[in-house]
Amino acid sequence: MINPLPRSFYDRDPNLVAQDLLGKVLVRNINKKILKGVIVEVEAYLSLGDEAAHGFKGKNQRNQSLYKEAGHAYVHSMRHHFLLDLVTEGVNVPSSVLIRAVQPIDGISVMKKSRGTDVVENLANGPGKFCVAFNIDKTLDGIDMTTPLSSLYVTESENLEKNIRIATSKRIGISRSQDMLLRFWIKENPFVSRKRKI
DNA sequence: CTACCGATTGACT
DNA sequence: GTCAATCGGTAGA
Numbered sequence: 001m002i003n004p005l006p007r008s009f010y011d012r013d014p015n016l017v018a019q020d021l022l023g024k025v026l027v028r029n030i031n032k033k034i035l036k037g038v039i040v041e042v043e044a045y046l047s048l049g050d051e052a053a054h055g056f057k058g059k060n061q062r063n064q065s066l067y068k069e070a071g072h073a074y075v076h077s078m079r080h081h082f083l084l085d086l087v088t089e090g091v092n093v094p095s096s097v098l099i100r101a102v103q104p105i106d107g108i109s110v111m112k113k114s115r116g117t118d119v120v121e122n123l124a125n126g127p128g129k130f131c132v133a134f135n136i137d138k139t140l141d142g143i144d145m146t147t148p149l150s151s152l153y154v155t156e157s158e159n160l161e162k163n164i165r166i167a168t169s170k171r172i173g174i175s176r177s178q179d180m181l182l183r184f185w186i187k188e189n190p191f192v193s194r195k196r197k198i
Numbered sequence: 199c200t201a202c203c204g205a206t207t208g209a210c211t
Numbered sequence: 212g213t214c215a216a217t218c219g220g221t222a223g224a
Contacts, residue, residue, distance in 0.1 A: 043205070045205075052205065053205090054205080060220085060221080061220080061221095062219085062220060062221090076205085076219095076220095077218060077219060077220090078204060078205065078206055078218085078219095079204075079206055079207080079216075079217080079218055079219090080206085080207090080216080080217075080218050080219095081206055081207075081218085083205060083206085085205085098205060100205090126206070126207070127205070127206075128206050128207065129206090129207080171205070172205075172206095173204085173205055173206065174204090174205055175203095175204080
């Protein structure tokens with residue numbers, strides 16, 4: 001069944017959306033191939049007081065999607081990689097949740113081919129790697145993730161894993177607003193990205 | 199036009 | 212732990 005999370009799920013504080021996204025299933029529909037992965041690591045970027053957020057300095061050509069209604073995708077490039085954000089909190093509020101890692105559960109052979117590795121733990125254990133594995137690029141920037149026709153959306157997990165434990169830390173790789181504890185991951189999950197500066 | 203830099207990754211000491 | 216690769220957007224001459 002195709003059942004994307006509704007806009008109301010995303011239309012909340014990114015801090016809450018980020019933690020609620022852990023354990024949910026991200027689905028990518030490419031032609032007739034379906035890729036799925038459990039979201040195991042995310043980071044929240046706030047609309048106020050967060051200098052690391054791309055919307056902190058206001059709207060520009062690159063971050064327009066951040067200002068769309070909650071539930072849209074914001075894809076941007078970092079070096080030669082793409083990163084995927086899910087827009088939160090209503091229209092014209094530039095907050096989002098960055099998908100940092102997923103645990104592959106469907107379409108793994110396709111992901112292995114895209115990533116050039118057979119090690120499942122390394123297919124999507126980082127924001128850039130995840131985008132390569134799931135074939136996410138700039139063409140997905142600004143799409144609505146709440147319609148059944150979307151080629152990218154998040155849905156409830158089929159396995160009711162309600163006992164997941166959430167760990168928190170500072171975000172990775174940023175130079176401003178470093179002290180905010182806005183990185184969340186599923187504790188002891190082997191598919192999260194490697195720890196670096198924390 | 200050039201200079202600079204970042205929400206990264208992979209290779210290496 | 213350190214470091215370079217060499218993308219795309221932005222600022223400034």
